[in-house]
Amino acid sequence: MDHPATDLEACAQEPIHIPGAIQPHGVLFVLRPPHMAVVQASQNAERFLGQPVQYGEPPRRRLDPILPKIAAWHGSSEPTFQMPLTNEQVTVSAHRSGRSIILEIEEASYPPLDDLLPKLRSFGQILAGQSDIAGSMAACARFIAQLTGFDRVLVYRFDKDWNGHVVAEHGNGKLPSYLDLRFPAKDIPAQARALYAANPIRIIPNASYQPVPIEPSVDPEHGKPLDLSNAQLRSVSPVHLEYMRNMGTAASMSVSIMVNGTLWGLVSCHSANPHMVSAPIRDACDFVVQSLAIRIAAQAHSDDSARRVELGRVTAQLLASMTTEASWLEGLVGDGEALLAQVGASGAAIVAEDAYLTTGSVPREEEVRELVEWLRAQGEAELFSTASLAQHLPGSERFADVAAGVIAARISELHSSWLIWFRPEVVRTVQWGGDPHKEVREEGRIHPRKSFDAWREQVRLTALEWTGAELAAARDLRTAIVGIVLRKAEELASLSA
Numbered sequence: 001m002d003h004p005a006t007d008l009e010a011c012a013q014e015p016i017h018i019p020g021a022i023q024p025h026g027v028l029f030v031l032r033p034p035h036m037a038v039v040q041a042s043q044n045a046e047r048f049l050g051q052p053v054q055y056g057e058p059p060r061r062r063l064d065p066i067l068p069k070i071a072a073w074h075g076s077s078e079p080t081f082q083m084p085l086t087n088e089q090v091t092v093s094a095h096r097s098g099r100s101i102i103l104e105i106e107e108a109s110y111p112p113l114d115d116l117l118p119k120l121r122s123f124g125q126i127l128a129g130q131s132d133i134a135g136s137m138a139a140c141a142r143f144i145a146q147l148t149g150f151d152r153v154l155v156y157r158f159d160k161d162w163n164g165h166v167v168a169e170h171g172n173g174k175l176p177s178y179l180d181l182r183f184p185a186k187d188i189p190a191q192a193r194a195l196y197a198a199n200p201i202r203i204i205p206n207a208s209y210q211p212v213p214i215e216p217s218v219d220p221e222h223g224k225p226l227d228l229s230n231a232q233l234r235s236v237s238p239v240h241l242e243y244m245r246n247m248g249t250a251a252s253m254s255v256s257i258m259v260n261g262t263l264w265g266l267v268s269c270h271s272a273n274p275h276m277v278s279a280p281i282r283d284a285c286d287f288v289v290q291s292l293a294i295r296i297a298a299q300a301h302s303d304d305s306a307r308r309v310e311l312g313r314v315t316a317q318l319l320a321s322m323t324t325e326a327s328w329l330e331g332l333v334g335d336g337e338a339l340l341a342q343v344g345a346s347g348a349a350i351v352a353e354d355a356y357l358t359t360g361s362v363p364r365e366e367e368v369r370e371l372v373e374w375l376r377a378q379g380e381a382e383l384f385s386t387a388s389l390a391q392h393l394p395g396s397e398r399f400a401d402v403a404a405g406v407i408a409a410r411i412s413e414l415h416s417s418w419l420i421w422f423r424p425e426v427v428r429t430v431q432w433g434g435d436p437h438k439e440v441r442e443e444g445r446i447h448p449r450k451s452f453d454a455w456r457e458q459v460r461l462t463a464l465e466w467t468g469a470e471l472a473a474a475r476d477l478r479t480a481i482v483g484i485v486l487r488k489a490e491e492l493a494s495l496s497a
């Protein structure tokens with residue numbers, strides 16, 4: 001692992017998956033099948049067993065009834081195991097970790113599970129009755145707040161830079177509203193996001209807990225620390241616990257929203273005071289969030305398909321114009337409205353060494369040619385796109401009023417010819433949860449900020465993001481033009497032969 005250059009990089013490199021400890025709301029054993037011998041255990045395991053841990057022996061007494069079921073599960077293809085201990089409000093969970101089994105035991109009361117199914121069914125009906133994603137997210141936040149009793153439940157969506165935006169919320173007024181606030185990517189660093197993509201749910205019932213060490217600290221057989229990536233009881237990064245205390249949230253639970261295999265966002269729950277939610281209720285929340293994720297994926301697919309059909313019609317119109325006009329260039333620029341509609345642009349330019357044609361709102365010719373020189377210097381990419389050219393080309397902020405967003409398609413392999421679409425900057429004010437640029441350094445290390453009050457920032461030099469459908473339409477038209485140019489060149493070559 002490279003030596004971190006900055007504190008933030010150090011934060012993003014904290015090995016949160018091997019804390020060597022658990023949270024105190026349960027106990028943990030590491031068992032070695034087939035004898036289920038205990039090789040490691042959390043320091044509080046004796047409290048649960050009612051006797052000292054016998055390393056090298058299976059954990060006896062309270063776990064006797066369930067050990068055979070765990071052994072049977074271990075021989076199956078089921079990824080995880082979870083069962084209540086007979087006649088006790090105790091949940092036993094297990095998952096594989098290398099050659100071992102990690103056994104987690106939580107003593108948490110929960111309502112009769114028979115009550116849960118009707119509630120989940122009613123949520124399915126509520127979700128089906130929502131006409132859009134905003135309504136679905138609000139319904140999900142409300143349902144999880146009612147099911148868990150957390151003071152505030154919010155739906156938190158990541159943007160392409162992993163900054164987050166609170167897009168739905170349900171609260172009981174005990175915590176401030178964060179609706180529409182944004183939070184910087186550093187608040188949930190990359191290794192945490194990767195962990196949450198793999199392990200969809202986590203709870204911190206009390207941010208002021210004392211970690212419970214696992215003993216021995218490494219597996220006696222291979223000397224490695226225990227990987228708790230998939231453990232529910234995993235002790236949490238101290239910097240995040242400080243973050244929670246700064247935020248005034250004594251308890252939190254977050255459930256990953258996975259859309260098409262990507263971490264789309266989180267459903268994040270907070271309470272002002274310590275708050276526990278049992279494993280069965282957490283699983284019900286995971287099911288509810290998966291239902292929301294399916295709805296989000298379906299809506300995104302539907303929107304994308306509709307946009308691709310719409311842009312496909314424009315492409316067909318432009319191809320017809322290019323093949324019926326004397327030259328493809330005249331056909332293309334002659335139907336300027338369609339050329340702009342091809343990607344939803346406000347201006348477009350076709351730039352060659354001996355030609356310069358434009359339609360709509362474009363920068364000055366010398367500015368466009370400056371952009372082309374920069375594009376040529378960037379290498380062989382067929383298509384370049386950005387919603388903020390100023391982040392790439394210094395000086396281009398002077399024409400951001402017409403060209404903050406750019407799609408540039410190279411249309412000739414031999415000459416420097418480009419088809420470039422432009423979008424103007426959209427000036428908007430966003431509200432952050434605290435100053436995202438503020439770094440708190442104390443005792444030589446970074447700390448989370450202490451204020452999460454709305455902090456306004458004006459966003460400049462940025463256009464509306466290009467959608468996947470619009471970038472695909474740009475590629476489609478580029479492919480068609482390159483094909484026409486090549487055919488014209490072949491015709492000319494055969495005529496002169």
Ligand SMILES: CCC1=C(C)C2=CC3=N/C(=C\c4[nH]c(/C=C5\NC(=O)C(C)=C5CC)c(C)c4CCC(=O)O)C(CCC(=O)O)=C3CCN2C1=O
Pocket residue numbers: 008011012014016156164178183186187188189192202204235236237239240243252253254266268269433446447448449
């Ligand atoms: C109001 C919107 C919102 C935010 C911004 C947020 C943040 C958040 N951070 C989480 C986790 C972490 N943050 C950090 C790091 C930082 N947080 C900071 O504010 C800074 C500056 C750092 C880097 C030092 C780390 C290491 C972790 C991993 C903790 C673990 O699972 O072990 C986690 C996941 C842990 C949890 O569920 O509380 C969250 C979710 C909670 N939550 C929110 O509801």
